[in-house]
Each structure stands twice: as structure tokens, then as C-alpha cells.
Amino acid sequence: MADSVGRQVDSINHATGKINRLKLFKRKELTKEEKQRLRKEKKQHKKNKKDDRGPPEKEKEKEKASVPAPSKPATQSPAHKAAPVPVNASASESPVAAEKPAKSKAELRAERRARQDSERASKQGKKEGGQQSTSSKPKATPNELQPVVKRLPDHVQVDDPVALKKLAKKLERQQVRQINIVMLCLLSDCCPLTDDGFIQVFSEITLHIPVTVIHPSIVRLGLQYSQGIIAGSNARSVALLHAFKQVIQDYSTPPNEELSRDLVNKLSPYISFLSQCRPLSASMGNAIKYIKKEISNIPSQCKEEEAKRILQECIDSYINEKIILASEAISKYAIEKISDGDVILVYGCSSLVNHILCEAFEKQRKFRVIVVDSRPRLEGREALRRLVKKGIRCTYVLISALSYILPEVSKVFLGAHALLANGYVMSRVGTSQIALVAKAYNVPVLVCCETYKFCERVQTDSFVSNELDDPDDLIVTRNGKTHLENWQTVKSLGLLNLVYDVTPPDFVDLVITDLGMIPCTSVPVVLRVKNVDQ
Amino acid sequence: MPGADKETELSERIEAFLSELKRCGSGAGSLRGSAETARETTSLLRRITAQARWSNAGDLMEIIRKEGRRMTAGQPSETTVGNMVRRVLKIIREEYARSRGSTEEADQQESLHKLLTSGGSSEDNFRQHFTHLKANVIEAINELLTELEGTTDNISMQALEHIHSNEVIMTIGRSRTVEAFLKDAARKRKFHVIVAECAPFCQGHEMATSLSKEDIETTVIPDAAIFAVMSRVNKVIIGTQTVLANGGLRAVNGTHTLALAAKHHSTPLIVCAPMFKLSPQVSDTPFTRFSEILSKVNAHCPVFDYVPPELITLFISNIGGNAPSYIYRLMSELYHPEDHEL
Numbered sequence A: 001m002a003d004s005v006g007r008q009v010d011s012i013n014h015a016t017g018k019i020n021r022l023k024l025f026k027r028k029e030l031t032k033e034e035k036q037r038l039r040k041e042k043k044q045h046k047k048n049k050k051d052d053r054g055p056p057e058k059e060k061e062k063e064k065a066s067v068p069a070p071s072k073p074a075t076q077s078p079a080h081k082a083a084p085v086p087v088n089a090s091a092s093e094s095p096v097a098a099e100k101p102a103k104s105k106a107e108l109r110a111e112r113r114a115r116q117d118s119e120r121a122s123k124q125g126k127k128e129g130g131q132q133s134t135s136s137k138p139k140a141t142p143n144e145l146q147p148v149v150k151r152l153p154d155h156v157q158v159d160d161p162v163a164l165k166k167l168a169k170k171l172e173r174q175q176v177r178q179i180n181i182v183m184l185c186l187l188s189d190c191c192p193l194t195d196d197g198f199i200q201v202f203s204e205i206t207l208h209i210p211v212t213v214i215h216p217s218i219v220r221l222g223l224q225y226s227q228g229i230i231a232g233s234n235a236r237s238v239a240l241l242h243a244f245k246q247v248i249q250d251y252s253t254p255p256n257e258e259l260s261r262d263l264v265n266k267l268s269p270y271i272s273f274l275s276q277c278r279p280l281s282a283s284m285g286n287a288i289k290y291i292k293k294e295i296s297n298i299p300s301q302c303k304e305e306e307a308k309r310i311l312q313e314c315i316d317s318y319i320n321e322k323i324i325l326a327s328e329a330i331s332k333y334a335i336e337k338i339s340d341g342d343v344i345l346v347y348g349c350s351s352l353v354n355h356i357l358c359e360a361f362e363k364q365r366k367f368r369v370i371v372v373d374s375r376p377r378l379e380g381r382e383a384l385r386r387l388v389k390k391g392i393r394c395t396y397v398l399i400s401a402l403s404y405i406l407p408e409v410s411k412v413f414l415g416a417h418a419l420l421a422n423g424y425v426m427s428r429v430g431t432s433q434i435a436l437v438a439k440a441y442n443v444p445v446l447v448c449c450e451t452y453k454f455c456e457r458v459q460t461d462s463f464v465s466n467e468l469d470d471p472d473d474l475i476v477t478r479n480g481k482t483h484l485e486n487w488q489t490v491k492s493l494g495l496l497n498l499v500y501d502v503t504p505p506d507f508v509d510l511v512i513t514d515l516g517m518i519p520c521t522s523v524p525v526v527l528r529v530k531n532v533d534q
Numbered sequence B: 001m002p003g004a005d006k007e008t009e010l011s012e013r014i015e016a017f018l019s020e021l022k023r024c025g026s027g028a029g030s031l032r033g034s035a036e037t038a039r040e041t042t043s044l045l046r047r048i049t050a051q052a053r054w055s056n057a058g059d060l061m062e063i064i065r066k067e068g069r070r071m072t073a074g075q076p077s078e079t080t081v082g083n084m085v086r087r088v089l090k091i092i093r094e095e096y097a098r099s100r101g102s103t104e105e106a107d108q109q110e111s112l113h114k115l116l117t118s119g120g121s122s123e124d125n126f127r128q129h130f131t132h133l134k135a136n137v138i139e140a141i142n143e144l145l146t147e148l149e150g151t152t153d154n155i156s157m158q159a160l161e162h163i164h165s166n167e168v169i170m171t172i173g174r175s176r177t178v179e180a181f182l183k184d185a186a187r188k189r190k191f192h193v194i195v196a197e198c199a200p201f202c203q204g205h206e207m208a209t210s211l212s213k214e215d216i217e218t219t220v221i222p223d224a225a226i227f228a229v230m231s232r233v234n235k236v237i238i239g240t241q242t243v244l245a246n247g248g249l250r251a252v253n254g255t256h257t258l259a260l261a262a263k264h265h266s267t268p269l270i271v272c273a274p275m276f277k278l279s280p281q282v283s284d285t286p287f288t289r290f291s292e293i294l295s296k297v298n299a300h301c302p303v304f305d306y307v308p309p310e311l312i313t314l315f316i317s318n319i320g321g322n323a324p325s326y327i328y329r330l331m332s333e334l335y336h337p338e339d340h341e342l
Helices: A032-046 A058-064 A105-125 A161-173 A216-227 A233-250 A259-277 A282-296 A304-337 A351-362 A380-390 A399-408 A431-440 A520-533 B002-026 B034-051 B057-074 B079-100 B104-108 B112-117 B133-157 B176-186 B203-213 B223-230 B255-264 B324-334
Strands: A004-010 A021-027 A342-347 A367-373 A393-398 A411-415 A425-428 A445-448 A493-495 A500-503 A510-513 A516-518 B168-172 B192-196 B217-221 B235-238 B249-252 B269-272 B288-292 B297-302 B304-307 B314-317 B320-322
Touching (some): A216 A233, A233 A351, A367 A380, A380 A393, A393 A399, A399 A431, A510 A520, B034 B057, B057 B079, B168 B176, B168 B255, B176 B269, B192 B203, B203 B217, B217 B223, B223 B255, B255 B269
Parallel strands (some): A342 A411, A393 B297, A493 B217, B269 B314
Antiparallel strands (some): B288 B297
């Protein structure tokens, strides 16, 4: 049986920043079962590459040809690649499709047939050289560094049915149950309205997930996220890291596998599951990146116990440095900014801002606090409780009373969910309003944010990408009447419950981070410094 | 004696009206729209003119002023009452002047020249008796009532000029004027409305359900999302409780934030307000209700917001569209400067 050299092009994973790689491997003509097993193993290897593969149908590949994405996988085709490849080929080359493991038998058979055809053809046409692919293959020289074009993760493209299908396939592969998202395409020109037209996201998850696949502490974490039991950027990240510690503790390397690669693959379905329960925050994304990097940096000769210990320590030190010590540093800087007699306005419940205020109070600063709250989450009540317990003098208003109360205020302290690379602050919905009105009254706005929440995304308004919360939370009974009770039956009525919004940098006067006090526009500088460090 | 009976009946009616006003203000009674209040005030004033005892215009004005003071004291936030009283006073002045035969323009216009040359207020003290004054005044008040009844329709008729197809319109809370405005436009055009619910009373919910019944695509958002959503909005159309003399507004809680957000995104802010809401007051004192929740916490719940005239693009009233800078002129046509203080 002739050896055939297959070539695989790994696509770019923009989340981890890996570059295009050529993998060469030899493959003997195996039996069907052996081939399937091999494919399963390959699937394990490729699990951490996220969404850049198209489904294996030929039609889709032909479609994709017209899309000039540099990282498209090579399609399976009877002809050859046009791109020159420094392949040390003893035999003829034949392109092999970047395979999707979830292939039907018919497709496998078709592939094999195609490959045999191509071998035959190549043997004949070997001397012609410069063959051309008849099928459309968008192709870049695979061995050069491709420019990192970021593609949106599929779960963000809720309006694109093609992307949704890809996501469903991926989840199926990872045996994670997908929660149905009926999407709202409000005010969007390009995307179609679904039949109902409105949202129902993050309702209860029904647990039909095979326990063998997802670790129980991850399942519990996912439930806690979706129910809102754990809420708040820092809390979610810390909970995630603790759950991962548990996972690593319980993990045992299967034979013939390396811990550094296998563990990363094991974590991927967990991450998919968690992002189904509730979309990952920027802080969680950064934490996951860090863990994955640490895992893949474990030297291969390390014993399992030793490796686990190293990883646990890494996670502990991450939490300690990036969250706990960072908040200490931020408090130190922020307290310099609080003077006696100040009237400080805070919005919602930010763990960091509450910590700063409590510390300032302990350091005998004299100030009073105005807590602004908003429906439907009413998180300000929690902040109010914590501050009053400390003994700080507080006033409580709803966000609609902002114009009334702002003339009394001397400073505004806001927390952040993430800081985007173009200087916009992503935070709880309503924050941008506070900043806007404060600017109109010339009150300084200070945002407090740890550096691990800085992310590389850019966004200009709150509509292009956001999280949607349960619309039924908006329903309320006043004077014995609930007007919106049956809103779902009324076709033209909809409820929109956004979770986040972005504040433009011109409204923010200062960002206090653990690296110091920086203006909003210096976020990409910090990101660059961090990347160089890592 | 029939006269005395009439008088007691009249004072009973006035008392009933006053208590109704007080109740509405405290939120216990049914909330009435300002149009209704204006109409009732005007009918009451007509009744006073018809039934009270007076011999000349001056007396009548005194009576009306006195009652007007009582009514506005009963419910200071309901400014339509005071506005109607001032309108009626102006009507009386006009009718008196017409009966006397002097030209209307000379009295109405206040040029700088007149201010400088005339010796302060007019020497006219309204003591002359005219037989037909009563009938004329009552007729004029009837005209005023007809005008009041037609205000919402007049405003709605202008809707098609301002709302185009596939627009996204934002509004806040519940305003009957805006509701009628949008429903009228919806008969011919298809557009989308976003309603900010306006906590804590959440009147936006009622507005949304009523609009969606007319097949207008409506979305309800919490107040916190106003700025977040504003980038997608084409126009902001709001109602108001009062239009102030400088072109500013006293409107429901949260309107100032809405106006600032609209200004930031350069979205036009259109205020639909009938003329009877125009009030001679200028700036605003905040009107709040205080309540203590926890013993250590103060909670504030202001009812109204002040919106400065720079944030407003257009006023749509029953006499047409106007810029905020023109409001002072309209006011001088409606009310006499001496009546600004009742």
C-alpha cells in the first residue's frame, strides 16, 4: 500500500494567537475502524482550535472559497494545491481535508475515494507541475505567518444562521448540550427576525449532560452562573479558577498522552459548557488564557503529581496577584483621591469600589456616599447593605433621579466589567448614563479596574455586542396592575433587558488600576506591556 | 333666596374641585391627565363668572384671582390650573378693552417705547361697568374650552410631518399626547417605538401595552439602558408636565438624562405639549417626595426633572411647531404680565 503524505493546515486560533502550522504526517492505508480511531485522536489534538473550520460538506467548502479568509482549511478535492509547499515528499502529495470528526460514513467513503483518485491523478500528472485546484481553494502559503485576522467567535454571531449551525456542531462534538437561543434582532438591518422575534435567553438549563463528560464542579458552577447566584466580574473569575483547581486535582493523565496537551483538551468542553450557561466575561477569558498557557508550559518530563502541584500554585498566585493584591493597590491609589467632606456617587454593586470605600472609611476619611440603583437588578441594595453595615452614611436613589442628585456630588466612582482596547469602558448597563450626566455637571468620573480585565476587543456602542438578560425581569406590579403580564402574547410588544453597556472614554476622567492611575486611552499600552511580559 | 343658594352651590363645587386636586396630587385618587384638569378648571371658572356676584371687570378679576390662588395652593405641581386662571384673566382684560373700544394692538404690544413712556401699569382699573361684558366673557371662555378639547387632535394631525417610515422613536413614561401622536402616525406609517419604563412608577409599561395594541412595534427598556440604546434611535419624542417660560421643561423623572443622551448623539428631541401647559414660571425648584427606608439611609424620589432649553429641538403644540427660543413670545400672547403672579 502506498504511503500517502497528508498535510493538514491548522487554522488560526485567534483566542490563543497560534499561528498557522503545517503538520506533516505519514499515513498508511488503514482499515475503516483504525481510521476512525485515528480521527478521534486527531480530534483531541484539535479540540482547542475553536471555530475556524467549516463543516466537512463539500458544498460549504466550495462556498467558502470565495471568502478570502486566510485561515480556511484546505478543502478536500481531487486536485492539488497550487501553493508551493516545502514538503519533503517521497510520494506525490495530496491534500487532505481538515477533517471534522463528526463525519458520516458516506463522507468518509467519499473522502477515501477522492484521495485514491487524487493519488492516481497525481502519479500521472506529477511531471506537469503547477497543478491547479479545480475546486475553489482560497489559499495562502501555508508555511508563512498569516496576519492574525480576528474572527468573531460563533457564540457572538447570534444573528447568523450559518455561524449558529457551526456552533451547534461544535458543541455536539464536545457533547455539550446547547441551550436554545431564540434571538432578538432588534433594530438590526442585516439580520432577519426570527419567528417570535424576541428573546428568551438563559432560562433554566435542563441537565441532560452526561456526567462523564463534564466535571461536577463545573456543572455546579454553570448553574450558579445561569441563576445569577454568582455574579460580578471578580466573583465569577475566582469561582472559575477554584473550579479549575478542583478539575486539575481530579484529573489523571490517560496513557500515551501528555498532560500538557490532554488537560487543555479536557478543559475545552467545560469552557463551552460554561459559556452556554452564561457568556464568558473578559476577566474569565483572560484567566482561561493564562491557565492554558501555564498548562502547555509544563515540561513533558514532569511527573503528574508535580505538574498538578505546579498548576495549583499557579492558579493560587494568579488569584492572589491579579485580584486580591490588585485591589489592595487600587485602594491605596484611590484613597489618595478621596478627601474629607466628599460626596461620592457609586452605581450598582462593584466589589472593588465597595472595598475602596470601606478602606477609606477605616482610614478615617470623612465622606458620604450616594448609591444609585436601577431596575431590574437592583444591585445597589446589596452595596447599600454592605456600606451601611460598615457605618458609612448613605443615600439611595434610582437612576432616574440622577439629574436631581448630581449637583450635590463631588466625585463619581465606577467599577468596570472590562476595559476595551479603544478606551471604552464596558460595565453594567446604566454606567454610561451616569458618566454622561456627571460630565454635564462637571463632576469627575473615576473608573476602578484591575489590569486582568483589560481585553483586546473594540466596540463603539452597546448594541453591536451585548448580553441579554431575562426579559421577564422587567415585569412589575404597580397599584395592583401588572401591565406587561402577557407581553409574549402581544405580537408587537417586546422587552429588552441589556446587561452591559460601553462608556466612551471622553466621559471618563481617570482609570485607577493596579499599575497606577492612567487615562482611559492608555489601555492598549498596558495590554502591549502585558503581552510582552508574557 | 335663590342667589344665596347659587352661591353655596358654587362654593361647594369649588371645594369639591380643590379636594379632588389635593387627592390627585397625593396619588391616592385616580391620576388625571392635565387636559382634563384644564377643562375642569375652565368650566369651573366659567361657572364662577356666571354665578358669582360682580358688577365690573375688576371685581370679577379679584374673585377669579382669589379662587385661583386657592386652587394653585392646593396642588402646586399641577400648573395647568394656574395657567387656565391666567388665560381667563387675560380674556377678561381683552373683553373689557374691546368693550371700551380701544384697539387691541395698542394694549397688547409691549414695546420698549411703551414701557419707557407709559407710567408703569395702565391707569385703567377696570371699574367701568358694561352690560354685555358677562356674556362676552362667557362666550370667550367657551371658545377656550373648544380649543382645549381640540388640542390633542391638533397635535396628532402634525404627526405625519415628523415621523417617517422605519424610524426608531424613543419616549419615556406615559404621556397621553405622545400616545395620540404616535397612534395617529401609525395609521399610515410603520415605525418602531422604544419606551423607557420610568421607574419607580413604571408608567412606561402602560404606554407600551397601549401602543402595541395599535400594532406599533414597541420595546420596553429599563431606565438604565437609555444611553445604551440611544445610538440606534432616530428621534426622541416626549411629553411634559409643564413648559416653562424660558423654553425649558418640567417633565417626569429621567427626562433630563434622556435629553442629555439625545444631545450627545445629536438626536432631535421633540416635545409634544399643548399650549395650556405653558407656564410663566422660569426656573425650577425640585419637587420631591422623601421617604425613609432604613433608619440610617435617606432615600430620594423626585417626581420631576428640569430640562434646560438648549437640549430641546422642537415644541409641537396645537398651534404648530416652535423652537424653544420662541416660547417667551407665545407666552406673552397668552398671558398678561400682571397676571404672572396670581
